[in-house]
Structure formats: structure tokens, C-alpha cells
Amino acid sequence: MAAVVILGNGDGHAGRRALTPDEADRLAITRFRNYQAGGRAMTISVPGTAGTLVISGSIDYRGKRGYGVVHGTGRDTSSDGLIEWTSTTVLVRPMPDAPATAPAAPPASGWYGRPLRTAGSSLDSSLAIALGLGSDRPDNAELLPQNGAAWTGRAEVRGHQADVMTGPDARTKAGTSGTVRYWIGADGTMYRVQATVASEPQPVVIDFDTHRYVPVRPVPGTTPTR
Known part of the structure; x- marks a missing residue:
């Protein structure tokens, strides 16, 4: 049996081995759980290169829409403000004094819209990856190991013990340039995702349940995605 290691730094690197049937089942249902x-x-x-952008918010995995507040870390505040996005569109509302959390109801004015870019933008790649972490059906557990999924370790995420697994080769998915790593609990709950993007040497990190979920409302004047 492979050794189970809980790493103090929480990165889940303990070596690589094939998934057990239980691990494959949990990886297969993790997006469906969302x-x-x-x-x-x-x-x-x-x-x-200018510093990290941190988006704190929520994603409606049935309505296929995300919403939150953006803050820069180690950079100026020019990108701070509110953001709402779908698989095709990004809406931003600049706010030099952006709040710590996004208001439950998006403001009615001050928004600027543009298409979501499928290449060349670490922000847009991150938004697309986050939105894709929900699915209306489980993946095929038998095919996951054949497509490169593997177990790489165990780690604790905000008090939750999780197995760290790499997903199938993600180079064909929007915005990603390599495998995606998932921190998954015993019931298939997704606690963290790390993914490399083509436009940046450092990975995108997506942490779940960092705050209370607030239902996502479309920006006034936009059409809900269903």
C-alpha cells in the first residue's frame, strides 16, 4: 500500500501513483457535487507579473455565472472592483475603494462588458477554469485513470482532510496548459483546485468555502444564462 503523507505546507506532494477505485469515483463526482x-x-x-489578483465571490453552477469582488495583492488598485462573468462574457465595475465582499445585489450602473478571452489572459483563463468546475453529470470513473488522472498525496485544507489528485490532461480545456490538481474530501467535495495557465508560470489557485455563499444575481440589464 502506498504511504499516506499529510504535508505541513498543504501542497499535497507525496509521490504519484494510480488512483484506487474509490479515489477515481470521488474524482468523477467532484464537479457534479458542485x-x-x-x-x-x-x-x-x-x-x-504585476502582482496577484484575488477574486472573492460565488459561482452559480446551475446558472453558469460567477460574481465577486477583485482586489490586487502586491500591485496597485487599478484592477480593483466588482466582476461578473459567464462562459462568454466578462463584466467589470472599477472601484478604487472596493469593499471586502461584493454586495449581494450588483449595482445597476457603472459596468463595462467585453467578451471572455480564450487565450492570452490569466484572469480570463482563471474565470473559465472556475466556471468549468461544475457539471450536471459525473465523469466516467473508469476513463479517468486511462486519461492520466493520478493520486499525488494528502493534505489539510481549512480543517478538511483531502486527497490530492491530478485530473486528466487538461491541455484541451480552455485556458489550461497542463494537468489540474484537485483537493477532494472523503465524500467527493472539492476544497481546492490548482491549474497552470498558458500565459503565466505560476498556477491559478481556487479555494472553496472561504466565506459564506451568496446567490449570484445577474447584473441589471443582462440576461441570465440557462
């Missing part, structure tokens, strides 16, 4: 929950609260840390 869909079943309806939505999840999350914090997305987006790397960049």
Missing part, C-alpha cells in the same frame, strides 16, 4: 450544491463560495488567486 452542481448538486447549486453554487459555491470561492476565492480565486490569479498570478500576474
